[in-house]
Amino acid sequence: MCRHNKQVKLKDKKNSIGVFPLFGKIKKVFSKFIEKASTFLGAREKLDVILEDFKFSLIESDVAYECAEYIISSLQEEIDRGNIRDKEDLVGKLRELLISLFREAGNLDIFEEARKYKPYKIVFLGVNGVGKTTTIAKLAVAYREKGYKPLMVAADTFRAGAQEQLKFHGQRTGISVFMGKYGADPAAITFDAIRYAENRGYDIVLIDTAGRMHTDIDLVNELKKLIRVSKPHRKILVVDALTGNDAIEQAKFFDEYIGVDGVIVTKVDAYEQGGVPLSIVYAIRKPIIMIGVGQEYKDLKPFSIDEFVNKILPNIY
Template sequence: MFDSLKETLGRFKDDVEAETDDPESGSDDVETDDPDGADAASEEATAEPASNAVDPEGDSIAERAKLFAAGQTKITAEELEEPLEQLEFALLEGDVEMSVARDIVEQLREELVGTTRAQVKTGEIVIQEAIGNALLDVIDVGGMEFDEEIAAREKPVTIIFTGVNGVGKTTTIAKLGRYLDDRGYDVVLANGDTYRAGANEQLQEHADALDLKLISHEQGGDPAAVIYDAVEYADANDVDVVLGDTAGRLHTADDLMAQLEKIERVVGPDMTIFADEAVAGQDATRRAKQFDDAAEIDGVVLTKADADSQGGAAISIAEVTGKPILFLGTGQGYDDLERFDPEIIVDRLTE
């Protein structure tokens, strides 16, 4: 999962370390393993010719060399330029949204310029930390905590799933049915995808496998009515959570959005969760915005993360929509659902 994104970040770290290996680029003979390193470096500094030359920052080379000997020279904006440019390019290639790639690069620039070489050289994890902070800044947008929300809300809690066909919406509903069942909640499924032939049967199979009740109507019926029925059933039978599927495609995109608006109006769900594939990258990010406009979403499930090496949607979608990623789909089995914890994801990407 997200392997190439991890590589991109690792490469940036290596680039910065290589770039800042020496105050005047080109020489890589600085002693790092000598316990008496300061002396060695100062010998090198005195061997520096033209000691009254002035570098672009206005410090004389002799002064800079002295600072370097004490391990105090700072990483400059110029040194970071190339690594940052490479990073931005790689992020864009990895399908990260442009505004998000820029934010990451800007934050890294701010955090790293002025960091002393000593910190980088002595193996302090400044670069790694800076990368982690920049990532956390874009993926941790606050918003709801799924488990807490379910626990706190008056029952039944009604959750509607939106998103286009084929991304794994129905599978995610089944997985969440299992997830909630495992945590002691009674769950009913509702098939609001009345458009697609075979949708009832598909959800019924999941319901049977998970031993959950499904409420469905004939194909072509009103999805808002199905979900409404499921809520009534839940009320009457002390069911805790209603998971409502919806169509991912109608005759036109406008019809689809109008249908989602109607469900929102008639049912008044407690949560609307948008599902899309991590592998869809920027398309997923764009669709999240569109669906949020039709029926405001509270959170996102990114499916097929197991097949996504780039991580572009995973690090873009929260910042672009302002809504948190709640879960990652990590396979086709019912247990292949992972809580999305920004800190854990960042640790994994930067370790």
């Protein structure tokens, strides 16, 4: 579960296309299923076997078991109702199903929303090494590009090096960092940081928290205190796509114990399986707001439902 500062080598970046450069595995699973199933739409017994295979292939692509079951049973229902007669119907129904899953989770635009509050405060949550600090630096740069004045807050007073990491990003980007002392109370630092931001006209306060092992209840209590004191407008969970099922478990845990408003999925540039965004949305019904696609500041993109669905389903029209 706990992965510390995992370095990810970018895979053949030159050849990556679009926002989701890889996702090869889940794409293959869908197209293989569509090819097979569309030739057996009239043969129920054979089709049930194909659907069962599809379920397990989805699970191997990081689609959570319950989510895979939901997809299969929804398809079965549509077939029973006579709504799927050919390949075009099948792709169409899959598209509808996936899009509605994402849409039901709502959407959150943290750039648009920032216009309503000053300062606009976001707390970032997530276990060790998922990419919280890097994501905060990327977001700070993005906010600055849109004309806002951001402040990054190093509320991770637990891990040696955490403050320096944010300071390093501050030096590279020229964006201000508010630091506390090691071992100090993260809630107190955050409180001071917000006062500082209010007094100096900052528009955005991005609060970096310690990488928490999600089983550590003491640290969760510390996070709850930080949230009570800082009253953030949003609590954003950061997960690492490469951790697959762990990312889904983390989402469930943080949503249950702390409450999550939206999710950022990182390391999508090195991610083949593809199922994590779908499974997270199914598990906690909260939107994926952005994805991390590399280690540079520009490598943070808005998550687009259409782009995701177009990437994993074959285009037969």
